[in-house]
Amino acid sequence: MFNCHCTLLMCDRDENLVHRIGIATAHEVRASGINCTFAPCVAVCKDPRWGRSYESYSEDTEIVRKMTSIVTGLQGQPPSEYPKDYPFVKGRDNVIACAKHFVGDGGTKGGKNEGNAEISESELTGIHIKPYVDCISKGVSIIMPSYSSWNGRKLHEDYYLLTEILKNKLGFMGFVLSDWKGIDRLKEPRGLDRSCIARAINAGIDMVMVPYEFEEFMNHLTSLVESGEIPEARIDDAVERILRVKFIAGLFEHPFTDASNLLHKVGCKSHRELAREAVRKSLVLLKNEKISDKYFLPLDKKAKKILVAGTHADNLRYQCGGWTVKWQGIPNDTTIEGTTILKAINEAMGENVEVIYEESPSIDTLSQRDISYAIVAVGEESYAETFGDNEEPKICWNGADIVSLVAERIPTLVILISGRPVVLEERLLKKIDGLVAAWLPGSEGGGIADLLFGDYDFQGKLPMTWFKRVDQLPMDANDKNSYDPLFPLGFGLTLGNNLTDGIQAQTVIKSSLSQPNGDFIISLDNNSEFEPDFYHLPLRKKIKVA
Missing domain, CATH: 3.40.50.1700 (Glycoside hydrolase family 3 C-terminal domain)
Structure with missing residues (x-):
């Protein structure tokens, strides 16, 4: 009912709407007997050719950051006196949230899934890491690394990003959960491998998603600890992090969900009305x-x-x-x-x-x-x-x-x-x-x-950004010299053919289709001056005011 696809929800920039959807989602997930959800995805998608682009809220980092309000919808709002950056789950009607996929999965070359983000550390920090900072400040309990790589190094074995940055610098106190068979992807041909387990655990993976060969995994892990290839201190840290989240979520007091208290909310009228509201606002x-x-x-x-x-x-x-x-x-x-x-x-x-x-x-x-x-x-x-x-x-x-x-x-x-x-x-x-x-x-x-x-x-x-041709991709709305979209980031009309921020736009589409340089000519119904960035409309030249 509530579409998991973040692009839809982002069109309105309504943080409160996303928060309310988080609350309703938590109720429906709990009613199914599950106490954890693999959401939100806080990827900043820079190339729509990516097969997971609809899981991203936006290509704009600041917009994605606002939508991390869903974390407090899912888990509950931490009290003002609650320890900063500490995992938080309010009660039995809430679920454990998992921010993913750390980090840079929306910035891979050519928009390739499980691809390689060939970007500088300043780009990684300034564009892709920021939403995780917000998730951590809101008490997110789990962070999942990406299948992708950063400058050739797989995220599932990147000690620098998982431990030095995420845990040490950002202060994340929850646990890092591998993606589905994520460790298996550390080698070719893919498959469970002793050395891959060692590299991933030592890099900072705390819990591993092993859907099938779990007995083989446990044998390898035990052997690696006994041999000293994985230090006991690393296992102690992982266990401490996992137990911390379980204690905070009340899983020892209440290991099973009391679904009977929530079943009436599954597909209920108010949730469907909320989903309908999300559609019409987006x-x-x-x-x-x-x-x-x-x-x-x-x-x-x-x-x-x-x-x-x-x-x-x-x-x-x-x-x-x-x-x-x-x-x-x-x-x-x-x-x-x-x-x-x-x-x-x-x-x-x-x-x-x-x-x-x-x-x-x-x-x-x-x-x-x-x-x-x-x-x-x-x-x-x-x-x-x-x-x-x-x-x-x-x-x-x-x-x-x-x-x-x-x-x-x-x-x-x-x-x-x-x-x-x-x-x-x-x-x-x-x-x-x-x-x-x-x-x-x-x-x-x-x-x-x-x-x-x-x-x-x-x-x-x-x-x-709505591109004209695929040879323009990826597009950068901040590059005023080359930004030539069909419809720019932030564009949208009302029924009166105004831009959604109240500016008349009767010539915008004609201009974008007919002028080879892609200029956007916006006609105003008043003489006021404004800054184009306020309207999220990157423009190539000065605005012509009618």
Whole structure:
């Protein structure tokens, strides 16, 4: 229900919303009998080609830092007198949180999962480590290292980062947990290995995730300690850290969750309403053309007949994305409770409007002259981790063809369901009248309909730069000389075609599409002066004020 995908939640920059989602998530996780969650992911994604880019809140470090408020939602808020940087879990309705993946996983070359972050220590510290500092200050109990490497050295065996920086310099008092079979990845071919165990434990790994060969692991570990290859002091430190978290979480007093007190909260009305709120606050309106002196959105609820089309219009698998039910997403033979975009539109329109649904509309359907407008939902397939690495993220299958076919004949709104910005060809953008980035909204499609018909206004802003071409990647919003996006970091329109910070933007999209240098011309409805950075709109040149 609450989509794990951080990109969606970040579009509104609402720290309180993320905190409340953390509380609700803790209740539902506890009700399942689990007392720990592998969240949050506080990666700073610098390249949307990365298959885990949707697990990142933003490419902007400061935005990611704000979203660490989810830690206190999951674990509870430490009292003011509580020891600084000490793990904290408030009570039995809370869960142990795990910040991941330490560190630099969002900065690998080419956006490769489990790749190599070829960056300086100052970049690592200034961009990627800062969110962990905030997590630690909020009492996060566990930190998980990344599968990736920093300048050629695997994070799971990096003593400098795990011990000298994380534990000694940053003062982290919780424990370091390896990723799934993380130690197995320290050699090729992959597999459990005595020397890998020694390197990882000595580097600072306190608890190891060994899903299968745990007996072999224990034999190796015992032998390594007996031989002195792993000092007993290192084991003592690991045990102390693990026990500290268990004591703080009350696992010795209450080793099992009393699920009966929380089962009524699983999928409850208030949680679904919160999830719906998250959806409608996070959608980003990217284009809203005028038709006969009237903006296309909000859509007319009194239309006699409308068309809904596209590969993603009636599919919860695509709305939820990877890590839902299964690793790569909801299996095709599995049904979950939720509201698709099509269902949400039908509920919003009522019985007096004829809603035609065809995934790929026929020419006969498109030739009907009494269709007022079309809503076409397209996007990416669901994916997770390396399966999502993509050198050219784009609309999958025949989605772009469906958009083109419909938009040539009917006023068209496109809803993009994707975990990241994707390639949008100029010819396609010119054909459509409205464009909404819906990211991976999860099960509550009603939040999308809330915005389309004007019940609520758009307030989402892009958490990532929307590139024009993949050869521009990675893009740096702070590089004023080369930053030439399709839509800049922080861009987002309201139904009045204003930027979400209140600035009119009727020429922004036309300028970004037509001017080869990518300048953004913003027209103001007043004579006030402002600093562009306040609006999170990196601009190449001075703003022209109308």
